[in-house]
Amino acid sequence: MAWLVVPGILLCMVGAGLGTSDLEDVLPPAPHNCPNKCICAADVLSCAGHGLEDVPVLPATAAELDLSHNALKRLHPGWLAPFSRLRALHLGYNRLDVLGHGVFTNASGLRTLDLSSNMLRILRSHDLDGLGGLERLLLFNNRLVHLDLDAFQGLRTLSHLYLGYNELASFSFHHLHGLGTTHLRTLDLSSNWLGHVSVSGLAALPAFLKNGLYLHNNPLPCDCRLYHLLQRWHRRGLSALRDFAREYTCLAFEVSASRVRFFEHSRVFRNCSATAARGVELPEQQLDAQVGQSLRLFCNASGPAARVAWVSPRNELLVPPGSQDGSIAVLADGSLAVRRVQEQHAGIFVCLATGPRLHHNQTLEFNVSVHKPRPEPEAFNTGFTTLLGCIVGLVLVLVYLFAPPCRGCCHCCRRACRNRCWPRAPSPLQELSAQSSVLSTTPPDAPSRKASVHKHVVFLEPAKKGLNGRVQLAVAEDFDLCNPVGLQLKAGSESASSTGSEGLVMT
DSSP: OHHHHHHHHHHHHHHHHHHHHHHHHHSOOOTTOOOTTOEEETTEEEOTTSOOSSOOOOOTTOSEEEOOSSOOOOOOTTTTTTOTTOOEEEOOSSOOOOOOTTTTTTOTTOOEEEOOSSOOOEEOTTTTTTOTTOOEEEOOSSOOOEEOTTTTTTOTTOOEEEOOSSOOOOOOTTTGGGOOTTTOOEEEOOSSOOOOOOHHHHHTSOHHHHTTEEOOSSOEEOOHHHHHHHHHHHHHTOHHHHHTGGGOEEESSSSGGGEEETTTOGGGGTTOOGGGGTTTSOOOEEEEEETTOOEEEOOOOSSOOSEEEEEOTTOOEEOTTBOTTSSEEEOTTSOEEESSOOGGGOEEEEEEEEOTTSSSOEEEEEEEEEEOOOOOOOHHHHHHHHHHHHHHHHHHHHHHHHSOOOHHHHHHHHHHHHHOOOOOOOOHHHHSOOOEEEEOSSOTTOTTSOGGGOOOEEEEOBOSGGGTTOBOOOBOTTOOTTOGGGOOBOOOTTSGGGHHHHOEEEO
16 A cells, blocks of 8 residues: 555645646646636537637537627638537627638538628638538628629528628629529528619529518619519519518619619609510419319429429428428429328429529429319209109199099088178278169069060269279178179269260179
């Protein structure tokens, strides 16, 4: 045990001679030590707002690093190599004026990069190399005046690009400076110096990118083709135009002071004919499908396409073999097949065709409307009801034609008719007095006359002044409807003098 005591005594003597400060210089820093004035919260490291001019030594365990609001001027190549877990990097509000080659090497896992509010003026071809997995790139509020044609080459998964509040005078919409339109959903070019834009390039963009293309607050030209294109987007309700409609302006006389609003001063475009807008943008194809049916869409580009991809109404990228839920299949010829259409398939399907023989990336849009099938009427019940009605009607006709009448019923009907006095509603005919005369050619008790001679002759005369000369008949109160032969008419005292003027009635 004595041999263990000697090294211990020597170690104590060395510690006493060097002191505590000397031990700190000799011993390496702990790998998880948080830098001075920084905040380390789990995998989030924040060193913002400390006026740093250079990046300090940072722990490699950070997944989100915030170095904003400092005074950083340069970033050294390979400085992100130790950060294998890094997913978000915030470098906004610094003094970066150039990036340089290899700055973002070994940062393929980075998803969000914030370079806003710096002093960048030019973006070179290789400044963003190594960011193959980047999804959001913030470059707004810089001093960018130039972008290389392939400045964004390699950012295949980029979905949101913010270039607003810069000094860009042009932008290539045909190939988007190396960007792919497969994943891109937001392209912010607002508040720049864009004085000329390619209308054909704008029209060729896919529908989901048109919805997220921000061009407001730029000195756009008051061009008829551009006006009709933006008007069509505005009528379609694209969010980029709907939300900032008042900030879309153009130069009426190529003078900065002659800015007018696109959608409020239509008299500037009074001389623009609708024929100028024809053929600028291919209309989307309207398709109708019912729930449960199959659907097939063909991506017919103007030339052979080396690669075809689809985007569903839910913004899902569709490549062979198809969607994640298996309801949509992408076939070998590039067409899209839906075996059983559901309500979730309603919306715009976009076909993206790329190839060396195509002038530029082409997009085709298919607006699919899904309808529920109407319930078919039950043919069996309707036919059975019709047949039953025909049979019942036929039986009633046969009974009416061939069945003998009931004698007891006829006798009862006659007897009831003879004994019953049918009620009659009072009418103006009964209320007015009719003056009639009953004359007989022979006395009724003469035996020598024939029965046929015993007829009553009734003369009717116009009633009183309120009837305009029309004849009115007063029926006796004891008149029997069952025995109309015994009709007796009563005459007034004044009827004898008007028999010749009104006519003769025999009963």
